[in-house]
Amino acid sequence: VTFNGAIQFQPTDTLELMVEGTYNHFNAVGTPQRFQVLLNSNDAGAIANANGTVLTSTLNGVTPRPLVYQEDDRSTVYALGGRAEWKNEGWEATLDASYGRGKAPFDLGTFTVVVAPRAGRTTSAFYDLRGNNDLPSFSLNSNFDLKDPNNYQVQSISDNSNTNDNEALAIRLDLARELDLGPLSKISVGYRYEDRSFYTARRVLSRTLASLVAVADANGDGILTPDEIPGIHYGPLRQPILQGLSGDLPRDFLAGTVDADAVRKQFGYELPPIAPTTVSDVNVRTNAFYAKLDLEGDIGGMKFRGNVGARYIKTDRVSSGNLDVPGVGIQPISYDKSYSDFLPSATLILDLSDNLVLRMAAAKVVATPPLSDLAAGFTYSIVSNTGTGGNPLLNPYKADQADISLEWYFGRANLLSASLFTKKVRSFTRLIVTEETLVGFENPNGTGNVFRITRPENGSDGSVKGFEVNYQHSLTFLPAPFDGLGVQANYTYADSKTPIVDELSGRTVPLPNLSKHSYSLIGYYEKGALSGRVAYTYRDDYLLTVQGAALGGSRYVADSNQLDASISYSITPTIKLTFDAQNLLKRPETLYDGVEERVVLARIDDRRFFFGGSMTFWPPWQLALVRPPAGKHPSVTGPRDRRIAWARPMWRTIANARAAVCRAFCSTISTAARLPKRRCAPTAPRSTGSRCVSGCWPISARST
Numbered sequence: 187v188t189f190n191g192a193i194q195f196q197p198t199d200t201l202e203l204m205v206e207g208t209y210n211h212f213n214a215v216g217t218p219q220r221f222q223v224l225l226n227s228n229d230a231g232a233i234a235n236a237n238g239t240v241l242t243s244t245l246n247g248v249t250p251r252p253l254v255y256q257e258d259d260r261s262t263v264y265a266l267g268g269r270a271e272w273k274n275e276g277w278e279a280t281l282d283a284s285y286g287r288g289k290a291p292f293d294l295g296t297f298t299v300v301v302a303p304r305a306g307r308t309t310s311a312f313y314d315l316r317g318n319n320d321l322p323s324f325s326l327n328s329n330f331d332l333k334d335p336n337n338y339q340v341q342s343i344s345d346n347s348n349t350n351d352n353e354a355l356a357i358r359l360d361l362a363r364e365l366d367l368g369p370l371s372k373i374s375v376g377y378r379y380e381d382r383s384f385y386t387a388r389r390v391l392s393r394t395l396a397s398l399v400a401v402a403d404a405n406g407d408g409i410l411t412p413d414e415i416p417g418i419h420y421g422p423l424r425q426p427i428l429q430g431l432s433g434d435l436p437r438d439f440l441a442g443t444v445d446a447d448a449v450r451k452q453f454g455y456e457l458p459p460i461a462p463t464t465v466s467d468v469n470v471r472t473n474a475f476y477a478k479l480d481l482e483g484d485i486g487g488m489k490f491r492g493n494v495g496a497r498y499i500k501t502d503r504v505s506s507g508n509l510d511v512p513g514v515g516i517q518p519i520s521y522d523k524s525y526s527d528f529l530p531s532a533t534l535i536l537d538l539s540d541n542l543v544l545r546m547a548a549a550k551v552v553a554t555p556p557l558s559d560l561a562a563g564f565t566y567s568i569v570s571n572t573g574t575g576g577n578p579l580l581n582p583y584k585a586d587q588a589d590i591s592l593e594w595y596f597g598r599a600n601l602l603s604a605s606l607f608t609k610k611v612r613s614f615t616r617l618i619v620t621e622e623t624l625v626g627f628e629n630p631n632g633t634g635n636v637f638r639i640t641r642p643e644n645g646s647d648g649s650v651k652g653f654e655v656n657y658q659h660s661l662t663f664l665p666a667p668f669d670g671l672g673v674q675a676n677y678t679y680a681d682s683k684t685p686i687v688d689e690l691s692g693r694t695v696p697l698p699n700l701s702k703h704s705y706s707l708i709g710y711y712e713k714g715a716l717s718g719r720v721a722y723t724y725r726d727d728y729l730l731t732v733q734g735a736a737l738g739g740s741r742y743v744a745d746s747n748q749l750d751a752s753i754s755y756s757i758t759p760t761i762k763l764t765f766d767a768q769n770l771l772k773r774p775e776t777l778y779d780g781v782e783e784r785v786v787l788a789r790i791d792d793r794r795f796f797f798g799g800s801m802t803f804w805p806p807w808q809l810a811l812v813r814p815p816a817g818k819h820p821s822v823t824g825p826r827d828r829r830i831a832w833a834r835p836m837w838r839t840i841a842n843a844r845a846a847v848c849r850a851f852c853s854t855i856s857t858a859a860r861l862p863k864r865r866c867a868p869t870a871p872r873s874t875g876s877r878c879v880s881g882c883w884p885i886s887a888r889s890t
Contacts, residue, residue: 187210187211188208188209188210188211189208189209189210190206190207190208190209191206191207192204192205192206192207193205193206200272200273200274201270201271201272202269202270202271202272203268203269203270203271204268204269204270204271205266205267205268205269206266206267206268207264207265207266207267208263208264208265208266209262209263209264210261210262210263210264211260211261211262211263212259212260212261212262212263213259213260214257214258214259214260215256215257215258215259216255216256216257216258216259217254217255217256217257217443217444218255218257219252219253219254219255219423219439219441219442220252220253220255221250221251221252221253221436221439221440222250222251222252222253222569222570223248223249223250223251223309223311223326224248224249224251224633225245225248225311226245226247226248227245228245228246228247229243229244229245229246230243230244230245230246231243231244235783237780237781239315239780239781239783239784240315241314241315241316241783242312242313242314242315242316243312243313244310244311244312245310245311245312245313246308246310247308247309247310248309248310248311248326249302249303249309250302250303250309250326250328250332251300251301251302252301252332252338252420252439252440252441253298253300253301253569254298254299254418254420254441254442254443254444255296255297255298255444256296256297256298256443256444256445256446257295257296257297258294258295258446259290259294260290260291260294261288261289261290261350262288262289262290263286263287263288263289264286264287265284265285265286265287266284266285266286267282267283267284267285268282268283268284269281269282269283276363276364277361277362277363277364278360278361278362278363278364279359279360279361279362280358280359280360281357281358281359281360282356282357282358282359282360283356283357283358284354284355284356285353285354285355285356286353286354287351287352287353287354288350288351288352289350289351289352290348290349290350290351291349294347295345295346295347295348295389296344296345296346296347297343297344297345297346297444297446297449298343298344298444298569299340299342299343299344299412299415299417299418299444299449300340300341300342300343300344300569301338301339301340301341301412302338302339302341303330303337303338303339304337304338304339304409304411306329307328307329307330307337308328308329309326309327309328309329309332310326310327310328311324311325311326311327312324312325312326312327313325315783315784315785317433319431319432319433319434320431320432320433320774320776320788321428321431321432321433321435321785321788322433322435322785323433323434323435324433324434324435324436325434325435325436326436332439332440333422333438333439333440334440335412335413335420335440335442336411336412336413338411338412339409339410339411339412340395340398340409340410340411340412340414340415341395341632342393342394342395342398342568343391343393343398343449343453344391344567344568344569345389345390345391345446345450345457345458346388346389346390346391346458346565346567347388347389347457347458348386348387348388348389348565349385349386349387349388350384350385350386351383351384351385351386352382352383352384352385352557353381353382353383354380354381354382354383355380355381355382356378356379356380356381357378357379357380358376358377358378358379359376359377359378360374360375360376361374361375361376362374362375368483369481369482369483370479370480370481371480371481371482371491372479372480373477373478373479373480374477374478374479374480374495375475375476375477375478376475376476376477377473377474377475377476378472378473378474378476379471379472379473379474380470380471380472380474381469381470381471382469382470382471382557383467383468383469383470383557384466384467384468384469384557384558384560384561385466385467385468386464386465386466386558386561386563387460387461387464387465387466387563388460388461388464388565389457389458389459389460389461390458390459390460390461390464390566390568391455391458391459393453395410398410398453401452401453401454402414402415402452402453415449415452416448416452417444417445417446417447417448417449417452418442418443418444418445418449419442419443419444420440420441420442421441421442421443422438422440422441423438423439423440423441424441426438427439428788428790429790430772430774430790431774431788431790461565462508462510462516463507463508463509463510463516463563463564464563464564464565465507465508465563466505466506466507466561466562466563466576467504467505467506467507467562468503468504468505468506468557468558468560468561468562468578469503469504470501470502470503470554470557470560471501471502471503472499472500472501472502472554473499473500474497474498474499474500475497475498476495476496476497476498477495477496478493478494478495479493479494479495480492480493481493481494481534485536488536488537488538489536489537490534490535490536490537491535492532492533492534492535493532493533494530494531494532494533495530495531495532496528496529496530496531497528497529497531498526498527498528498529499526499527499529499552500524500526501524501525501526501527501554501582502522502523502524503522503523503524503560504520504521504522504523505520505521505523505560505561505562505576505578506518506519506520506521506562507519507520507561507562507563507578508562508563509562510625512625519562520562521562521578521579523578523579525581525582527550527552527582527584528550529549529550529551529552530549530550531547531548531549531550532547532548532549533545533546533547534546534547541594541595541596542592542593542594542595543592543593543594543595544590544591544592544593545589545590545591545592545593545605546588546589546590547588547589547590548586548587548588548589549586549587549588550584550585550586550587551583551584551585551586551587552582552583552584552585553582553583554582554583555580555582555583555615555642558576559576559577559580559615559642560576560577560578560580561575561576561578562576562578563575563576564576564639564641566624566637566639568629568633571629571633571634571636571637571638572637572638572639572640573622573637573638573639573640574639574640574641575639575640575641576641576642577641577642577643577644580615580642580643580644581613581644582613583611583613583614583615584611584612584613585609585610585611585612585613585614586609586610586612587607587608587609587610588607588608588609589605589606589607589608590605590606590607591603591604591605591606591654592604592605597660597662598660598662599658599660599672600658600659600660601656601657601658602656602657602658603655603656603657604653604654604655604656605653605654605655606652606653607650607651607652607653607654608649608650608651609649609650609651610648610649611646611647611648611649611650611697612646612647613644613645613646614644614645614646614648614684614697614698615642615643615644615645615698616642616643616644616645616686616698616731616732617640617641617642617643617698617730617731617732618640618641618642618643618731618732618733619638619639619640619731619732619733619737619741620638620639620641620734621636621637621638621639621736621737622636622637622638622639623635623636623637624636624637638737640731643732645684645685645686646685647684647685648682648683648684648697649682649683649684650680650681650682650697650700651680651681652678652679652680652681653678653679654676654677654678654679655675655676655677656674656675656676657673657674657675657676658672658673658674658675659672659673659674660672660712661673667713669713670711670712670713670714670716671709671710671711672709672710672711672712673707673708673709673710674706674707674708674709674710675705675706675707675708676705676706677703677704677705678703678704678705679702679703680700680701680702680704681702682696682697682700682702683696683697684696684697686732688732688739688740688780689734689735689736689739690735690738690739690740690780690781691739691780695729695732695740696728696729697729698728698729698730698731698732699728699729699730700728700729701725701726701727701728701745702726703724703725703726704723704724704725704726705723705724706721706722706723706724707721707722708720708721708722715755715756715757716753716754716755716756717753717754717755718751718752718753718754719751719752719753720749720750720751721749721750721751722747722748722749723747723748723750724745724746724747725745725746725747726745727742727743727744727745728742728743729741729742730742730743730777733779735780737779738779738780738784738786739779739780739781739784740779740780741777741778741779741786742777742778742779743775743776743777744775744776744777744778744782746773746775747771747773748768748769748771748773749769749770749771750766750767750768750769750770751766751767751770752764752765752766752767753765760801761799761800761801762799762800762801763797763798763799764796764797764798764799764800765795765796765797765798766794766795766796766798767793767794767795767796768793768794768795768796769791769792769793769794770793772790772791772792772793773790774788774789774790775787775788775789775790775791776788
């Protein structure tokens with residue numbers, strides 16, 4: 187549930203005020219079904235190719251585990267922003283302030299009862315990576331019915347829940363003065379303060395099998411079976427899995443539901459304890475001072491405009507947590523890091539003719555890592571023996587960048603442009619996966635205390651070079667009603683390099699999260715009350731994490747494409763109906779290690795359809811808020827005309843205030859991990875502007 191509200195007011199001719207707020211409450215309850223098979227090295231008939239990938243094999247003595255989960259998710263996010271703008275006789279002053287907070291409670295999380303086959307039940311697994319399928323061929327051969335819950339016994343309980351509490355406060359003051367000094371048209375100075383904090387911790391239950399058997403072994407046979415736990419209910423899977431993906435593999439398995447509260451009550455606890463090593467508290471404060479000169483004039487009869495400026499940023503951050511020292515126990519730790527950056531920038535726009543524009547820009551840029559990446563603690567899963575951790579000493583993203591573009595505007599709403607860009611990345615973040623041993627930890631599942639932990643790490647001396655081509659054409663020359671049709675196309679080539687050598691291939695790897703080729707094709711219709719668009723996007727493979735050869739090689743995301751469509755119809759000037767369709771192709775997302783044959787994950791999202799409507803209206807009280815002073819608009823006479831005419835310039839104030847709220851909202855929820863997750867990563871080397879997407883600010887390879 188989301189609520190938005192705004193109030194705007196102009197008390198004088200020179201002063202505009204705006205306040206806007208956003209409240210979001212998210213609540214979800216799910217029962218995910220997972221079928222896990224623990225593989226081993228007891229292989230027979232293995233066939234490997236030249237790069238060492240085992241293409242087909244039979245593994246004897248594997249462990250199938252049907253896992254039924256209860257996952258509860260809840261968060262509350264709110265943000266408030268305000269803006270005051272004063273203009274008088276060439277002077278401008280603007281004050282922005284915003285505050286946001288996102289909280290997720292401790293009493294919700296992920297719960298499952300881990301089961302494994304009872305003694306004497308054996309299974310072998312056959313797989314074959316050969317063939318041009320989305321998924322490898324895979325089959326299980328068992329001496330028991332894999333779908334009968336009586337063939338399994340309980341190994342452990344996995345009960346985990348996270349809490350997140352994030353705050354962001356920002357204050358900004360800008361002053362500007364119009365100038366008439368040759369090419370100097372305006373000077374602007376400003377100051378911005380930001381204080382962001384991130385706190386997280388995780389509850390983790392680690393109960394030995396013996397302790398569970400002592401409580402719930404009703405028949406005294408020394409083992410614990412699912413029927414001895416009233417909170418577990420097994421049944422068939424509601425629908426086959428991975429529909430839409432090709433490959434010969436089981437599409438059905440034992441499923442069901444689990445009541446976490448009932449199981450906790452049976453074993454005499456309410457919530458698991460907080461694991462001290464998962465506690466992380468991060469605070470980042472920045473003070474920024476900046477100045478800018480706007481330029482405008484003529485060169486050889488050609489008009490130009492642009493700006494030169496610089497920003498100085500001082501950053502102070504603290505990351506605290508706990509460390510489990512062997513032989514000593516839990517010890518508090520804290521990492522302090524401070525740094526400053528001087529960031530010059532310049533932009534020049536030259537009108538070569540009435541419809542031909544040349545743009546040039548250069549800048550030094552810096553971006554603070556996500557606060558969750560700076561966490562001192564780490565979290566882990568005893569079910570998959572994996573975990574994630576932060577890096578309190580992580581450096582910010584730093585780069586020197588430049589670009590030049592030529593834009594041709596032909597006709598109304600038509601554009602053809604080409605640009606070249608280059609970027610020297612002095613510091614970037616990469617994810618690495620290593621095997622770490624949790625000393626003294628006893629995994630109740632019997633899968634050992636060696637975990638694959640993913641952590642962020644700094645890289646340096648990266649580079650990006652490339653070009654981009656944009657085309658937009660409104661086909662107004664067509665006869666009605668086809669004169670509302672139009673097309674848009676974009677292609678980006680980005681060649682990135684780093685000095686990081688991949689252990690498996692011996693070659694250097696590119697910058698993470700950046701595809702070399704990406705493009706989009708859009709067809710649209712805009713005429714009268716009807717508008718619609720169909721958009722196809724594509725990007726090729728990109729590096730996700732850096733891993734050693736022993737783990738299979740660095741992890742990549744395979745090329746992907748998506749088709750979306752939308753249509754809207756305005757019944758009246760104030761009432762609109764909308765329909766959106768997303769992921770129409772329903773193509774899978776595939777991850778592989780080192781080479782494409784080593785598929786480690788394939789998932790597919792459903793098609794999504796949205797119906798909506800909107801209504802725009804002017805409340806009676808808004809007339810008083812936006813009524814112009816007498817004589818301001820002599821050409822409009824009626825109250826409604828006067829209201830609309832005076833409101834138009836107010837939308838710029840509204841947009842600016844909304845941007846301030848969006849910044850606070852995104853800063854707050856980007857690490858809340860409770861709204862739908864999307865990692866902040868570049869999807870193309872050029873950005874047409876930042877926007878608030880799924881709780882994060884996208885960072886492109888070209889601009890931040």
